[in-house]
Amino acid sequence: MCLAIPGKIVELLDDRNQYAMIDVSGVRRKVNISLIQHEGVKVNDWVLIHVGFAMNKISEKQALEQLQLLQEIGEDKEAMTEIKGYQFD
Amino acid sequence: MCLAIPGKIVELLDDRNQYAMIDVSGVRRKVNISLIQHEGVKVNDWVLIHVGFAMNKISEKQALEQLQLLQEIGEDKEAMTEIKGYQFD
Amino acid sequence: MLTDKIAFREPTIQLSHGAGGKASRRLIEGLLAPYFNMKDLNDAAYVQADQAKIAFTADSFVVNPLRFPGGSIGELAINGTVNDIAMSGAKPLAIVSTLIIEAGTETEILEAEIKAMQEAAEKANVAIVGGDTKVVEHQKADKLFITTAGIGLVDPRVNLSAGRVQKGDKIILSGPIGDHGITILFARGELDLEADIKSDTRAVWPFVAKLIDAAAPGLKWMRDPTRGGMATALNELARDAKVAIVLEEEAIQVRPEVRGACEILGLDPMHIANEGQFIAVVSKEYADDALKAIRQVPGGEQAAIIGEVHESDRHIVLSRSSYGGTRAIDMLVGDPLPRIC
Amino acid sequence: MLTDKIAFREPTIQLSHGAGGKASRRLIEGLLAPYFNMKDLNDAAYVQADQAKIAFTADSFVVNPLRFPGGSIGELAINGTVNDIAMSGAKPLAIVSTLIIEAGTETEILEAEIKAMQEAAEKANVAIVGGDTKVVEHQKADKLFITTAGIGLVDPRVNLSAGRVQKGDKIILSGPIGDHGITILFARGELDLEADIKSDTRAVWPFVAKLIDAAAPGLKWMRDPTRGGMATALNELARDAKVAIVLEEEAIQVRPEVRGACEILGLDPMHIANEGQFIAVVSKEYADDALKAIRQVPGGEQAAIIGEVHESDRHIVLSRSSYGGTRAIDMLVGDPLPRIC
Amino acid sequence: MRFIDEFRNPELIKKTLEEIERIIEPDDHFRIMEACGGHTYSIFHFGLQELLPKNIEFIHGPGCPVCVLPPGRVDEGLEIASKNSDVIFTAFGDVMRVPGKKGSPLNHKAMGTDVRMIYSPLDALDIAIKNPDKKVILFAIGFETTAPSTAITVLRAKELNVDNFFVYSNHVKIVPVLKSILDQPNMRIDGFIGPGHASVIIGAHPYEIIAKDYNKPVVISGFEPLDILQSILMLIKQLKNGEAKVEIQYKRVVMEEGNVSALEIIDQVFEDRPAFEWRGLGAIQNSALKLRPEFAKWDAEVQFNVQKITIEENKDAQCGDVLKGMLKPNQCKLFGKVCTPDNPVGALMVSSEGACATYYNHLYSTMNY
Amino acid sequence: MRFIDEFRNPELIKKTLEEIERIIEPDDHFRIMEACGGHTYSIFHFGLQELLPKNIEFIHGPGCPVCVLPPGRVDEGLEIASKNSDVIFTAFGDVMRVPGKKGSPLNHKAMGTDVRMIYSPLDALDIAIKNPDKKVILFAIGFETTAPSTAITVLRAKELNVDNFFVYSNHVKIVPVLKSILDQPNMRIDGFIGPGHASVIIGAHPYEIIAKDYNKPVVISGFEPLDILQSILMLIKQLKNGEAKVEIQYKRVVMEEGNVSALEIIDQVFEDRPAFEWRGLGAIQNSALKLRPEFAKWDAEVQFNVQKITIEENKDAQCGDVLKGMLKPNQCKLFGKVCTPDNPVGALMVSSEGACATYYNHLYSTMNY
């Protein structure tokens, strides 16, 4: 249930921080960001979008940690460089 | 103005003599005959029809007289037989 | 041939632009033909495919009601296209058909038309080889629209062209006119008129085949007088061939019921649609053979020579009565409408 | 080939019956094909006309909106039919087109589409040789429906048939998928999404011509994955050829915007319509030559071998990811609908 | 067809034509107005004009109820229907193509207004009975020929208590308009072919004023070739004799006194309007009929708030001069160029019965379109 | 695509699969319920089932808001719209094909009812603002993921004073339904893959009861292959260790406490329904949300006289048993024969996310149609 998708904030659309333009792989839509106002929102933030609302910010740190953890599963230190390729830029 | 067409009464449709079925060359329609009630209406009468109403009965006698008159115009008695061909049956 | 093109200037499309008369021609000649660089507007177009000369045509059918005495939209859709091929001197080979269906249409209605199409195709000895189906929302179609396209192989003996039509050529009509249009008008039920009358829808290729066998060298032009009736077909001929057509009114067959309906409604049978008749222009020398050939095919008994081609600056159609009165017969503007005055 | 025919039992026709997926197939195979005695359901039918083998096809176009980034109904109507002819291994020769116009439609709208048709026809090097125009009352059509029929001359070197498709044959796709369907979805404006993306509508004959030159002996089957998308086209292949198709997911090109749209809306690009792509099945030996030939034509650079034909009792389409997971790709029931869960 | 074919008998037509040729002299020039569009239509349809001597000239009269409809009148009716989604607009086929400001009834129908073509006024009443949740407007047109049918329909609505049926009356009277033409300066008419079917109702008496006060002969005529030719013969005879009588040629259906029962019914339901605007002719007193106040319940003009729509007529339209016999239709500046049956400017181009339309259709058919 | 492609990394997928293989033992048999339809979809879409060891068995849960919609509910909404010509029915694409008694919303749209597909609840409000003479019904569905969006939309309607916008709430809650399944006899579930996106809102705490009272481990998981595989790994570890904790795998978006701001807004606008009927599961207490009385003005159930429509479910439908893990979808008597995605009988066949539909689409795709 509940399809949600990561998107990047490319523009804040009003003063009250209620709306932002987000970009998902070149597709743009105006999205309501009032649910994440309390976290502070800025351009280039990545957020999780569901039915035209940003539900939460996406934590790059947590994402990286997860990938690193999985990388380390086999204790295969050698592949550590490879995971750098998935680093966020 | 005022397209009207001769039709033959093939059926009287109600007691009050308000409607009759008429036939025009094989085309049938229910027609209001209240405008000619005062003349007395019966099956096989020919009537003049306009917008679904019989406007008057058609006088066969007058029709024949007219044709005869025209036939006689040129004093051409010889053609008198011919006009019989247009006699009403 | 399209001469004196007039640009189409009307701001919106109205019903009359689809009724097959003058307004239709304005739309087609003023807008479509110039864009598509069409020079001739005939029932079917000729396409050379390798060694074969192909007649190629399409029509959309939007009849209301879908079923009527003597036929239905499905039957019309086949016969109409088969006939347009035949009118090009081609033996019908194959049909493709597309359906546009209004959502909510009963399957029963659709199935009846599919059946009618197949039956008509079998009768006309032509295969329905492919097609397409679209469904649109309620009130975005009128139950069922059928489009058929057809191809035929042009008989090599035939050379049809308005350009060949000349003074002295005879106009042959295959049978009585107006049956289809009057049947549809009655079937709509608005006028509360009834008569023993049915659409003349049929495939005319059997007649044309015999006609070609008998008179190919003299056969110059053919047309099935559908929407717009004889008046439109013959006016188009007059214009395209740059001639006047003079008809003998008495030679044109009209069933009593059709005549009665026309007199009641103030219509001219020459404006009424047909779906199983055709007009052929044949040179004087071949006219009798042509007529005999058509009459020999069952259903062709009432074919007749109804007029003749004349030289004239005015490219019009005249109808001459037995007492010598003539009247010009014009195309209609839109669909023929009953009148009371 | 139509095996296991299922009679069509639904009481009314619904939108899904025209959406190109399973319901459409039920209607066509359960109702139309049995009446019309159709054995194969291909993009175009073959008709022998004297010495010439003709490909013959028709489609109705009912797009909403009429105009969208990259194209319009008029352009689609030409390219769609030209492509169906090309998919039969035939060089498109001529088009006839019929218009059904809703009364009140602005002439401007109509003229724009007529222009678009002519331009598309010129680009595709095919003539519009005839047609028909009908006008129906307000709310009995949706502005403009266009039906086109086309004929083409089948290249004698070509022998296309699902029956020839066998284990080891390669599936070639001409370019990125989903552009058209996503463009239309966005153009309807309901979803308030925007992206730099346009319909891929184009005529594919130039690719096919080169493909035939390069690989005719190995060319077994072609299809343009329009309504219903790749999923439908390939499932039809699997079923008709009685094989399984295994695709390499990574080889299938999808533009970032199309992928983004699909992820947002919960759609599968494999279900999205295309109007300028085609799939070809080519024997292993000819696959590389075929691919090279397509890639050489401008616009064909992204063509790729996307999968292979396998023997199997289950005539399905599987997609394999780079880590080895496979999923079955089914036809859709109706039009793809965005979902939120 | 009986009572039709006999009157198209080629022998008799030729004979009658010969008789006309015989009695007319080279110096004669008779301008005959056929008051009725039906006659105009017949004259062209049967090619009578060219069969007759050149010195008989037809002047095409105002007798086409659609042609003389004031512009704006159709708009008013359609306005009601298009503004109220529960209104069904009904009219005869003739009205369907009459252009209003925003298109004809047919255009309105095509655009979604509920417009229905009827053959009889009773059909409109039927529609009302079958659609009790709708309001049905009968856009009634016609001369005295048609008025009784409308009247009976109103009486029937009353009898059946149908309260969703409304008549928008455009009924007009033939004699007032003929008088109005005769009153115009420059009028050049020598005699009248009187309307056959209107006279079935009104009889011959109302024309006496034309014969007496204006000294013009009137022959009430049928519509078949023989009827018209005989009427011309009768007119010529009067003119050559210097007479001005009202005669009935169409005796098989027209009686001196008309249809008394029909006249009573008209009088029961309708009254004269003080004045009515005629297209191309201006306002004419007592020339039209409206429902009597007793029938206000079925009077669309009373029941709907009809806003009067006035449409200015084209200043170059010379319909009046054509009607007076001063100009032939094709002498009007607009004829065939700006004014065509497809896009009529003036009154006489509107219906296929109108003088200009008939002229155009039969003589200029393929000039251009 | 960022935050998507990284979690589909083939190398890492293989590595994680190897790790799972490594720690699972031949005698193990774990029945894992993925509560959320999104997970079901991912499992099939990415072909995970066949990559995983056979002794990991997925039990497809009730987490598809469309599937669990009580039959009749869509009918009730459509009834309002089709009876009132001034009503616009709006819903997500998911709802569009849900079959009601008289067809789906899409069928109704095709037949002329004003049905519009929206992407966001705010779109429905926009439609209301743009159509002041219409009444716009938002047929709201969804778990806690979607409820805040609806709530904000209602607050915005209040703020803007939009009085032609109405919510027909079908919002449901995830934990009550999981508990209800756990309460069933014959239930055979060893652990849960917890819903990723609902948990973005509700956080991890509400699942504690499952871990504590029912002694079942819960791992809140993302939807990409790596997320699901990692969650399975985490679950297996707990199970092998005899633990039953609530863990968050999907840490990049799910926080322990959830989205507090969203929870507040839900609470401001919604309250629990005493009971709500779930398709295939019967009535479950406090499992759904309705608008609070303060928002009655925007509550379609209050403003329209909604007649409750009850549709009897097919007695042979075994949705309940499938949900409890007793049956695989294809073991249901109706599966693939009577019950297909094209003509769904039971709850789980309705949406492409439903367990049976997913099963059908991916495993039985071309068997017949």
Ligand code: SF4
């Ligand atoms: S041509 Fe037109 S404007 Fe001129 S008189 Fe005739 S109807 Fe009137």
Ligand code: SF4
């Ligand atoms: S097949 Fe249908 S009835 Fe059976 S469990 Fe699945 S959804 Fe329920």
Ligand SMILES: [Mg+2]
């Ligand atoms: Mg034709």
Ligand SMILES: [Mg+2]
């Ligand atoms: Mg044609």
Ligand SMILES: [Mg+2]
């Ligand atoms: Mg045709």
Ligand SMILES: [Mg+2]
């Ligand atoms: Mg198709």
Ligand SMILES: [Mg+2]
């Ligand atoms: Mg309809």
Ligand SMILES: [Mg+2]
């Ligand atoms: Mg195709």
Ligand SMILES: [Mg+2]
């Ligand atoms: Mg095709």
Ligand SMILES: [Mg+2]
């Ligand atoms: Mg196609």
Ligand SMILES: [Mg+2]
């Ligand atoms: Mg045509």
Ligand SMILES: [Mg+2]
């Ligand atoms: Mg529309």
